[in-house]
Amino acid sequence: MKKYYLTLLLGAFILTCLSSVGWAETEKDVVAPEEQPRSQEVVPEKAIVPLDASVTDHTVTVAGKKLNYRARAELMPVFDDKGDEMGRVFYVAYSRTKVSGKDRPVTFAFNGGPGSSSLFLHMGAFGPKVVKSSPDGIGLPRPPYVVQDNEDTILEDTDLVFVDPIGTGFSRGFDPDSSESFWGVSEDVASVAQFIRMYLTREGRWGSPIYIAGESYGGIRATGLASALMDMGIMPSGIILVAPVASYGDLVPDSSNDRPYIHALPAMAAAAWYHGKLPEDLQSLPLEKVLYNARDWASSTYLKALWDGNGLSEEEFEAVLEGLNRYTSLPERDIKSLNLRVPPAVFLSGLLQDDRLMISRYDTRLTGPGGWYDYGEDPMFTLVGAPYYTAFMSYLRDELDFSTDREYLSGNDEALYRWNFQSGSEAFVGYPNTVDLLASAMRRCDFLKVFVAMGAYDMTCTADSILYTLGRLDVPVERLKENVTVKTYDGGHMMYTNPSAKAALKSDLDRFFGGR
Incomplete structure (x- = not known):
C-alpha cells in the first residue's frame, strides 16, 4: 500500500510541475466528446479473385508455320455429390482456332508433388509459350525473365488444358478446413476427375478424344484417373507419363x-x-x-x-x-x-566431393557449391524456380489478361505433409501404388495408348523404377508391346529443360498422337 500511494503522489507531483510550465492540457484544449473526430471503421480487404474467364486470341510460330489458338484462363468450380461447391480449380486451356473437325484431341496436363502446380509442364514443355532459358538449359539465365514461342509445343497435335489441383496454383477449397477432401491419393483422383467432367460439359468437348499427361507424382494421378474416368463414362485414348512414379515402393527404401x-x-x-x-x-x-x-x-x-x-x-x-x-x-x-x-544424398554429395560440389537429385548434370547435398538448395530449384515463376506471372497478366491478388502456389509443402498416401495403397497398409489401376484400364480398353518419357540423369524418379513398374502390369504381353512406348532422353527429371531433349520429346509425341 505504501508503494501504491507513493506512486500516486509522484504522478500528482509530475502533473503539477508540467502544468506550471504550460505543458499540460489547458481547459480550452480539451475537446468535448461529441466534438471529437470519429475514426473510420477499418474493414479488412479480401484478395480479388476473378470469377469470370479471361479469353484471349494468339498466334504461335512453329517450324515456320503460324498456329492460331485461343487461351482461356479461369477458376472453375467443382461440386460434391449434393451439388454444393467444394472449391475452384484454376486452369489455362489452349484450343486451336480455324481448325475444322470436332474430333480434335484434348489433353489434360498436370505436374506432381503432391502439392505442385502445372507450371513446369505448362511453361517448360508443352504450352505454346515457354520460359526463355540458356542455350544448353543448364546455366541460370539473368533477369528479365520472359516467355517466347515454343517451337516444340504439342498444340499442333492436341488442345491443352493445364490443371492446378486444389491447393496448388490459384486453386483453393471453398472451406479452408476441407483439405482432406482433396489431399490424398484417391481424393485427388476423384476431384481432378470431376474437374475433367466439368470441363468437357462446359466447353462442349464430350466428343473429343481424351488424353492425360502427368509428370512425377502426376504419374500416380494419371494412372489412377484412367480407371476413374472409365467408371464415369469417359474413355481416355492415351496417357503421357513424364518421369513418373506409379508405385512408391520402387522409390522409397x-x-x-x-x-x-x-x-x-x-x-x-x-x-x-x-x-x-x-x-x-x-x-x-x-x-x-x-x-x-x-x-x-x-x-x-x-x-x-x-x-x-x-x-x-x-x-x-x-x-x-x-x-x-x-x-x-x-x-x-x-x-x-x-x-x-x-542413399541418394550420399552419392549426390560424394561424387564431386574433391571439388566441394553437390549434384542435383533432379538432374545430375547440374552442380552447386556445397560439401553435402542440401535438398532445399538443389540446383534444379534455382534453375526453374524464380525464372519460371516470374515469367509466368508476367505472362498471365500481360498476355492472358488474367490477374488476381491471390498468391500462386507453384509448390505447397502443406499439401505434401498432410497428403493421405494411405488411400492409394493396394493393401490395408503399404506404399501408394496405382499400378493395378493402370493395368485395369489397359485390360478394359484395347486402344488405350501409354507413352513414358524418362530422363537418364533423373535420380528422383529413376528410369529403372518405372521400367520395373511397367514390367509388373498384368496386361497381355502383346497389348503391352502394341500400346506402350518408352523413351529415354538426355536430361533429368524435367528432361525438357534440355532444348535438344525437348525437341526429341516433341517429335516422339507427334508420332504418339499420329498413331491414335
Missing part, C-alpha cells in the same frame, strides 16, 4: 525394401559417366552402353547380394563392393560403411 537401391544404380552410373568419373573402360563407352552394363549388373549380381543379406560370404561381399565402386566411383570404405546400400 527401408530396412525390408531394397528395390530402390537396384533401380538407382544405373542413374548413378549415368551421373558418374557425365562427370567423367568412371573407370576408363566404362568412361569410353557411349551412355547407352554404360546404362545397359549397369542395369545388367544391378539386376543380377547386386540384386542377389541384397537378397542374401547377411548370408553373403566375405568374398562375395568384397566383389559387390568392388562393383559398386566401379559404377558409382564412391570410395569403397564409404560403400562398406553403408552395408552396400548407397
